[in-house]
Amino acid sequence: MDEREFLQGYDPAAYDRPSLTVDLVLLGISQGQPAVLLLRRDDHPFAGHWALPGGFVAMDEGLEDAAQRVLEDKAGQQAGHVHLEQLYTFGAIDRDPRMRIISVAWLALLDEAAFAAALAGNPALIPARVVLDGDNATAIGPDGMPLPVAFDHGQIIALALTRLRGKIDYSDVGFALLPECFTLRELQQVHQAILGTPLNKPAFRRRMLDKGWLTPTGTREQGTSYRPAELYRFKNPFD
């Protein structure tokens, strides 16, 4: 750090600074497809467009704390109940026409109940199916029509899904999209929704069971008109 930077360090007013925000990709599975929760913008810029929930980072607040706060405020989710992971920081000069804003993007994974609870708790949110399109994503509204997405949020959503695709196979993130107890069929459906491709049943079962992450509960799903499947629980082998 050179002299100029050193002095700046002790004089917060010396230089202009960009604003810093967090933006959250609230991702769940809806009707077998990946979906995100978006908010409609009423004001300029991008009025009428749809944006990721976000907020400014306070001076006395860590980045992850800011993301947790937005998660609670906008989606009503308790801290710690949701998988939250930093994605990337977006800082193009003109990404917001008003002023320089750097945004730290986060991925939050909601299971079906959390996704529904967020929608019920905040009527301004809508669920949008995500369709990957290179390094951009198209958001499809509940009526099946594409939604205009504000700022660079299409890229952020695309990065979120791409990141998830890359790691769902070898990491345990998939379980964050399921309730505590789930069947192997539901687990496979989650993987298929994220990857966008069908998977081989015996191979999938073998792989999952061999990882040692699953403990059978001894109980079975209820309310099926066919043979009910065993319910499993995720167990981190390092616990």
Place this chain on the structure above:
Amino acid sequence: MDEREFLQGYDPAAYDRPSLTVDLVLLGISQGQPAVLLLRRDDHPFAGHWALPGGFVAMDEGLEDAAQRVLEDKAGQQAGHVHLEQLYTFGAIDRDPRMRIISVAWLALLDEAAFAAALAGNPALIPARVVLDGDNATAIGPDGMPLPVAFDHGQIIALALTRLRGKIDYSDVGFALLPECFTLRELQQVHQAILGTPLNKPAFRRRMLDKGWLTPTGTREQGTSYRPAELYRFKNPFD
């Protein structure tokens, strides 16, 4: 974005803002081991400790542009000649005792010539071997003694090496650590240095050749006292 945020958006002086910096992990291979270039801090805080090269992000400068600028200023590397990749953004409240500073960390991969050129061009830099230690890294100085590392830069270095380990196998980042022409032995040595483990020769050769990334140059290495190996060039199959 709510009303408060909207107003803040038009009044840059309304709220305090954190400072924003970029920090660079300049990573190369030195004597068969991963090594980073560090700068000695003369001033408080962490005077006498060693830090990653970094700098503040200007208002009219993109994040990657800022990283490129630091790369040129501190390591004398031409833009575009070096693999540069965003790692993670660090924003703990107390990571700098003077003030709130958020830092976007970047990984820059230098081949042997670039690593040596940076050292020659900036005498303040020293090379430090990296030893991973959980989610922290120890920097070992040229004399073999551990160096005290400033701020949270040990974590940043650890993340850089961990990230590289995770992707060297399936991506083409390994080639960024080699000159334009290289032997399969050199490529294997780079992979072994990053992974910290020996690799099986026939399997490694097969894997690399099967990827279709390598084109034989028809020439061979020179100056060996034994059978000289074929020189290869990296060719992106998407070019």
Place this chain on the structure above:
DNA sequence: TCAATAGTGTCTCTTAGACACTATGAA
């Protein structure tokens, strides 16, 4: 010729896909 590494052939083991099969619970 020797030393040292380049480069290859082949066996085995593990893992995943494909496909067909048996098992079981609800209606």
Place this chain on the structure above:
DNA sequence: TTCATAGTGTCTAAGAGACACTATTGA
């Protein structure tokens, strides 16, 4: 008993580790 899905056995193909082998160059 039927139906739909749970859950399994087995064949095959691909890829990686292990190991030994041949090839080639400089000294």
